[in-house]
Amino acid sequence: MSVQSQAPSLLDAQEGASITIVSPVDGTEVGTLPGTAREQVALAVSLARTVQPEWAATSPADRGAALRRAAAALRDGARELAELNTRETGKPFSDSLGGIEAGISTLEQYAELGPVHRGLSLRGAVTATDYTVAEPRGVAVLLTPWNDPVAVAAGLIGAALVTGNTVIHKPSERCPHVGELLGRLLQPSFPDGVLTTLTGGAEVGQMITMETDVDVFAHVGSSATGARIARAAVLTGAHVIRENGGNDPLIVDADVDPVWAAGQAALGAFANAGQICTSVERIYVHRDIAEPFLAALTEEARTRTASGSFPPLVDRRMRDAVDAQVSEAIRAGARCLAGGAVPEGPGAHYPATVLADCTGTMTVMTEETFGPVAPVTVVDTFDEGLRLAAAGPYGLAASVLTGSIAHAQRAIAGLAVGTVKVNAVFGGAPGGSAQPRGISGAGFGYGPELLDEFALVKVVHISSPPQGGA
Structure with missing residues (x-):
């Protein structure tokens, strides 16, 4: 004491x-x-x-x-x-x-x-x-x-x-x-x-x-x-x-630059090894830009892991929990495009990980992971992405990348969270506040x-x- x-x-x-x-x-x-x-x-x-x-x-x-x-x-x-x-x-x-x-x-x-x-x-x-x-x-x-x-x-x-x-x-x-x-x-x-x-x-x-x-x-x-x-x-x-806790979604619309969007997704999912309250926890990307987005996000993950400065998780207990969610998703059909394996050596390091073909039944999409994992679901329309993003008991924050003011306004109205961020996964004015919702x-x-x-x-x-x- x-x-x-x-x-x-x-x-x-x-x-x-x-x-x-x-x-x-x-x-x-x-x-x-x-x-x-x-x-x-x-x-x-x-x-x-x-x-x-x-x-x-x-x-x-x-x-x-x-x-x-x-x-x-x-x-x-x-x-x-x-x-x-x-x-x-x-x-x-x-x-x-x-x-x-x-x-x-x-x-x-x-x-x-x-x-x-x-x-x-x-x-x-x-x-x-x-x-x-x-x-x-x-x-x-x-x-x-x-x-x-x-x-x-x-x-x-x-x-x-x-x-x-x-x-x-x-x-x-x-x-x-x-x-x-x-x-x-x-x-x-x-x-x-x-x-x-x-x-x-x-x-x-x-x-x-x-x-x-x-x-x-x-x-x-x-x-x-x-x-x-x-x-x-x-x-x-x-x-x-x-x-x-949060299970913060990121919606990526069809009209944004996929490389820029991947950079935002990587920042949201991998900063501080994903150990931020408002980290991006699940991603819904429009099919029209899904392929270049996933390629750029995969490159972002590999670059960060190989940088030599990518931080570890707080301890091995947390690493085990993150790896368990990733392994479960892979067994259920997710494709691992980067990371996804516990490295050798001391400490509690875990690589920046990208998972494609994720579904709503996977724990990595339904619960807070709190690790450097970017699970991605491809959607056919913005409204489908919004519907999936709005599901679940959490209500901390959400992010939307879109060039459409109409889509942004629909997301602001339709997401039951304390904070909605449009075209930036982090940021906010000094002195800002928010009311979390749900659990x-x-x-x-x-x-x-x-x-x-x-x-x-x-x-x-x-x-x-x-x-x-x-």
Whole structure:
């Protein structure tokens, strides 16, 4: 366990099971961290509850100033944290550093947004006023992922703290060293107990979700875990914010350049070895351009794999799961045009893989793969591609490559997802936000709207007393 506060009762608590991390890059040991015992979880929640009223009474401007100090501390430790992230998760150093820089920017953004987070007013009678006040929910538990551990955590931490909540952060058990160091960098900017980091396995997350004195859970990770958290919160009454798994489709229309479209598909499917929440998970390409598209996509995959800089999967457990989906698809009739086999050597590497002739019964098309796999189905019409893309229980994001405004508008209307991207698989304006749907989650996960998720609205009505006496 890592506890980023000065509370002796937490530091002296009995430790739980330890976690040892092996680098997916070369198989060497990164290190071992102690886990967290049930008593420590309860103590962390109790401390967060105890100090929360004083933190809530701190002015939004002072809370924002604390976030700016935290952002500066994160900037000072950026290279060390990026190097550790690369060792622990396999994320390329430049991408790791980019994620940390995004986290710094997000902390600074919430430092500015927090003090101007305002309510609404409504005028009734001339002598009366109605307005709303945003108040913190209380104790917030943040459960964050390994694929972009600093950027995601910084966003949730920043929004929760600047709105007056105290925070218990549980980083993924796949990157506990990154989470522990992040906590050590950020915690000194806040009063004791305002920000606490707990490391440990899935059992620690389960312990936290059983705590009845938590007011809000924010979870970024798998849909199965998110569903368990949501069910547990029904019993405790906690508010839940979830950005969970996706099975994001890409529709490639007949009127686009197939080589350009293949480049977009490769970026969406292979960036960070396919380990991005909004990675392209399944592709529907129009028959008119399918042949050149598949040829260009295959070349993209082979080039990336042979580059010497293609990142590994986070661990061999994840690699086994990805390879199982690929092998199942091949047995069911998919053609493997590139990749598709576990390489020899240390680490958790897996090649960029292209599968053609995929069908809707294959797991690689129906579930989140979270690996460098581009499964492709050829369709005869745009509407067929749209119908197939809209199927399934996920609702995170979708992409459409088309030169037709009519087709783009039909896709925007017909895809029940939180984000529709037209002619770019990644991107978006700074400060953007989205609401996942279906089993992909619920609530706003980023942007100014995230401040509302961490706040409760109080309505105030003020009237003038009667004039004169009896």
